[in-house]
Amino acid sequence: MIDVNNLSKNYGSFRAVDNISFSVDEGEIVGFLGPNGAGKTSTIRILTCYHPATSGKATVGGYDVFTQSMEVRRMMGYLPEATPLYPEMRVREYLQFRGKLHGLDRSQRASAISRVTERCWLGEFVNRPIGHLSKGMKQRVGLADALLCDPKVLVLDEPTIGLDPTQIRETRNLIKQLGDHHTILFSSHILSEVEQTCSKIILIAKGKVIAQGSPAELREKVSADSKIIAEVKGPSKEIQAAIDAIEGTRTVELDPTHTGSDAGDWNRFIITGNGQRDIREPVARVIQDKGWGLRELRREVASLEDFFVKIIAEQKN
Amino acid sequence: MRNVSPVMQRELGAFFYSPIAYAVLTIFLLLLGIFFTATTFQPGNQASLEGLANLMPVVFVLFLPVLTMRLLSDEYRTGTIETLMTAPIGETDVVIGKFLGVLVFFIVMLATTLLYAFIVNAYGQLDWGMTASTYLGMLLLGALYLSVGLFFSACTGNQIIAAVSSMVLLLVFTFLSDYLAMQASGALKLTLRHLSIREHFSGFTRGLLDGNDIVFFVTSTGLFLFLTVKVLESRRWR
Numbered sequence: 381m382i383d384v385n386n387l388s389k390n391y392g393s394f395r396a397v398d399n400i401s402f403s404v405d406e407g408e409i410v411g412f413l414g415p416n417g418a419g420k421t422s423t424i425r426i427l428t429c430y431h432p433a434t435s436g437k438a439t440v441g442g443y444d445v446f447t448q449s450m451e452v453r454r455m456m457g458y459l460p461e462a463t464p465l466y467p468e469m470r471v472r473e474y475l476q477f478r479g480k481l482h483g484l485d486r487s488q489r490a491s492a493i494s495r496v497t498e499r500c501w502l503g504e505f506v507n508r509p510i511g512h513l514s515k516g517m518k519q520r521v522g523l524a525d526a527l528l529c530d531p532k533v534l535v536l537d538e539p540t541i542g543l544d545p546t547q548i549r550e551t552r553n554l555i556k557q558l559g560d561h562h563t564i565l566f567s568s569h570i571l572s573e574v575e576q577t578c579s580k581i582i583l584i585a586k587g588k589v590i591a592q593g594s595p596a597e598l599r600e601k602v603s604a605d606s607k608i609i610a611e612v613k614g615p616s617k618e619i620q621a622a623i624d625a626i627e628g629t630r631t632v633e634l635d636p637t638h639t640g641s642d643a644g645d646w647n648r649f650i651i652t653g654n655g656q657r658d659i660r661e662p663v664a665r666v667i668q669d670k671g672w673g674l675r676e677l678r679r680e681v682a683s684l685e686d687f688f689v690k691i692i693a694e695q696k697n
Numbered sequence: 698m699r700n701v702s703p704v705m706q707r708e709l710g711a712f713f714y715s716p717i718a719y720a721v722l723t724i725f726l727l728l729l730g731i732f733f734t735a736t737t738f739q740p741g742n743q744a745s746l747e748g749l750a751n752l753m754p755v756v757f758v759l760f761l762p763v764l765t766m767r768l769l770s771d772e773y774r775t776g777t778i779e780t781l782m783t784a785p786i787g788e789t790d791v792v793i794g795k796f797l798g799v800l801v802f803f804i805v806m807l808a809t810t811l812l813y814a815f816i817v818n819a820y821g822q823l824d825w826g827m828t829a830s831t832y833l834g835m836l837l838l839g840a841l842y843l844s845v846g847l848f849f850s851a852c853t854g855n856q857i858i859a860a861v862s863s864m865v866l867l868l869v870f871t872f873l874s875d876y877l878a879m880q881a882s883g884a885l886k887l888t889l890r891h892l893s894i895r896e897h898f899s900g901f902t903r904g905l906l907d908g909n910d911i912v913f914f915v916t917s918t919g920l921f922l923f924l925t926v927k928v929l930e931s932r933r934w935r
Contacts (some may be wrong), residue, residue, distance in 0.1 A: 417859045424777075428783045429782075429783060430779055430782060430783050430932075431932060431933060450785050450787075453784060453785040454785045455782055456783075458780070458783050460776065460780060460783075462776050464775050464776035464777040464778075464779060464780055465777065465780075466707075466711070466775075467775075467776060468710075468711055468715070469707075469710070469714075470709075470712035473710070477703055477706075478780075478784065479698055480700070480702075480703035481703055481785065481786050482785060483785070484698065506841065520778075525780070542793050580794050652912075660763040684717075
């Protein structure tokens with residue numbers, strides 16, 4: 381549905397989007413994830429025909445965003461980052477105006493407005509001036525506007541930013557529901573949000589695509605780094621050698637940060653295994669056999685969060 | 698062109714929500730009312746609106762940029778330009794819609810001054826042909842000023858800068874060129890006179906309908922609307 385090929389965008393000498401490529405299939409919910417200033421909004425603005433790319437090509441539903449921009453705009457609903465609205469208009473007036481721009485006639489507008497106001501829980505607010513609404517309500521008006529022409533593609537730029545936790549959950553659920561009828565691309569800098577809603581994640585930083593795939597695929601990539609933490613009482617050298625001898629361990633290290641009154645004569649080991657094998661059981665058996673004390677044995681599965689943080693940190697260096 | 702009318706309606710609606718429009722309308726009527734009672738509406742004066750019409754260039758220079766200043770710069774400032782230009786609507790439609798919106802407001806404003814024509818006519822013999830020509834002149838003059846104001850509104854996200862720039866440009870081409878033309882001689886004088894908006898306007902107030910003047914107003918209004926479209930489109934070249 382959305383195809384992006386080697387897209388770049390320069391602002392003067394600053395390169396905001398650096399040769400990125402990705403695609404979104406019909407019916408997918410894709411999360412566009414990256415820290416602030418990663419180039420998410422720049423990419424989205426190219427896709428929504430707001431500004432052109434410096435080089436590269438992007439198509440939405442087979443239409444080129446630059447040369448066939450009207451066709452693209454007709455099939456796309458877009459919620460910009462700051463949800464810009466006309467404060468002096470009433471919600472209904474605004475949606476009427478937007479409906480006219482999309483070429484809906486009077487009866488189409490009436491049914492479209494009742495559909496989107498119900499969908500976005502705007503029922504009792506339709507006659508309020510937009511300027512009097514709270515941030516969360518404005519966000520809903522923006523979303524209602526994006527849904528108005530029943531677009532094939534929905535592009536939402538940071539749809540949950542500035543909302544309270546309840547509203548974030550509501551918006552997230554709404555996005556999930558909308559995924560049944562629309563292809564959705566939404567950006568966020570919050571990983572957990574993307575992880576819960578999306579069928580595919582595109583991770584971008586400094587204008588480049590760093591990784592993409594389903595949350596499960598990305599998790600698999602990072603789970604290789606999972607490690608076991610063991611706190612054992614006994615001679616540290618011997619313990620280290622004994623654990624190292626277990627089949628499936630890759631490295632065994634003493635945690636140098638484990639000091640202080642709580643530590644006493646306990647040693648904390650960080651053990652990494654090969655692949656995804658869980659070696660907690662053999663480790664426990666070895667320690668028991670040798671008669672050492674064991675007070676903690678846990679497996680730390682690397683989360684996408686860690687992966688995200690790691691990648692961002694790498695980018696900065 | 699289908700999208701011109703929703704933009705125009707929205708713009709016109711926005712005028713009636715904003716205090717600026719009411720302020721402009723009030724001060725405009727107050728000022729003209731004072732002028733009318735103090736000068737035109739005196740015993741022994743000619744039954745004509747020429748005095749009022751000669752005041753119009755200076756009144757319009759001060760008031761019309763205030764009406765046009767927010768048209769596009771407010772869209773930039775609040776970011777609504779992004780929702781507008783990602784909807785299926787072209788730049789030309791936006792510019793024409795906004796221009797027509799403010800033009801309709803201006804026509805309403807101008808129409809209120811017709812009251813003076815009827816008052817004068819009640820006490821004397823008003824030349825309706827000349828009055829019609831005066832109003833046509835004022836309409837063309839106003840349309841040109843509005844297009845200049847719209848152009849500067851498209852250039853900046855700051856309303857004050859938009860208003861002041863259009864006032865300066867209009868003052869130069871309405872009064873300064875007129876003044877310089879009086880000082881100059883030969884070809885320069887002729888050029889300056891052709892560039893003077895006031896020179897082209899004065900014919901209408903005397904009941905002279907000159908094709909040259911009409912062409913001047915229509916083409917220069919068109920030019921500024923065209924430039925506004927180009928400025929709005931320039932977002933897509935950057």
